[in-house]
Amino acid sequence: MEKSSKIILFAGGNLGSWALEEIDEDAFLVGVDRGALFLIQNERRPHLSIGDFDSVTPDEREIICQNSEEMRSCDPVMKDLTDTEMGLLWALEQQPAEIVLVGALGSRFDHTLANVHLLSKGLKAGVPCRIVDEKNEIMLVTDRITLRKSRYSHVSLLPLTETVSGITLSGFQYPLDKATLRMGDTLGISNVLVSETGTVSIEAGCLIVIQSMD
Incomplete structure (x- = not known):
């Protein structure tokens, strides 16, 4: 192969x-x-x-x-x-x-x-x-990822590690600048891409990135 x-x-x-x-x-x-x-x-x-x-x-x-x-x-x-x-x-x-x-x-x-x-x-x-x-795409991020507008209407972020810090979003309806997500936080749920592409970057931890549609 x-x-x-x-x-x-x-x-x-x-x-x-x-x-x-x-x-x-x-x-x-x-x-x-x-x-x-x-x-x-x-x-x-x-x-x-x-x-x-x-x-x-x-x-x-x-x-x-x-x-x-x-x-x-x-x-x-x-x-x-x-x-x-x-x-x-x-x-x-x-x-x-x-x-x-x-x-x-x-x-x-x-x-x-x-x-x-x-x-x-x-x-x-x-x-x-x-x-x-059928309605979701899930990946993990420990540094940076670029997402493109697609069939998915929502992007949600959840911490896989206890804390994920330095989260910065660009191209989203709800931007973040060096934010922190802790286990149990729902701040990252149901964001929306407003640009053709959007970036998610973090400084420490592991983040679950879920693209989904209703």
């Missing part, structure tokens, strides 16, 4: 036709557990299917096995990592230009929150990672 490749992880959470829109011609597709079945059912062949596959039937597992270029399975009980973390760690080892996680949000809030936290592994590895679902 080329260094410039984009890896897309299809996890087993909320998925729909919107998820297929993330796929471009050169994307490397990883099906995580039931996410692999979603790809196959939508006529996409996973380059890799990974997980314990405890959320599919034996017949569905065989379909995944027969329709994946490679399959890596593990015991559903004797393991320490979630399927999504296993998939992400494999993806990070490839050092791609970008990793996108779809199907990483869903009805299990524990898994949803854990998957947001997983984005920190991308920061440590120096690989841009983001979570995308």
Whole structure:
């Protein structure tokens, strides 16, 4: 796989036709557990299917096995990592230009929150990672990021660390200049881009940047 490749992880959470829109011609597709079945059912062949596959039937597992270029399975009980973390760690080892996680949000809030936290592994590895679902895009920032006007109407900022300091926003309806957000603060909720591009920069801490639409 080329260094410039984009890896897309299809996890087993909320998925729909919107998820297929993330796929471009050169994307490397990883099906995580039931996410692999979603790809196959939508006529996409996973380059890799990974997980314990405890959320599919034996017949569905065989379909995944027969329709994946490679399959890596593990015991559903004797393991320490979630399927999504296993998939992400494999993806990070490839050092791609970008990793996108779809199907990483869903009805299990524990898994949803854990998957947001997983984005920190991308920061440590120096690989841009983001979570995308039908109405949200989530990423982590420890320095600076530029956002462009898009289908998302709102931008919200939440601290992942106890304190995030030196937050400066430009191009937003509600600008900030070296502000501080602490765990539990809601100051950063529901901002709006008023320029074609906006910048978010911080001096210390780790910030969750969530672009969303109603």
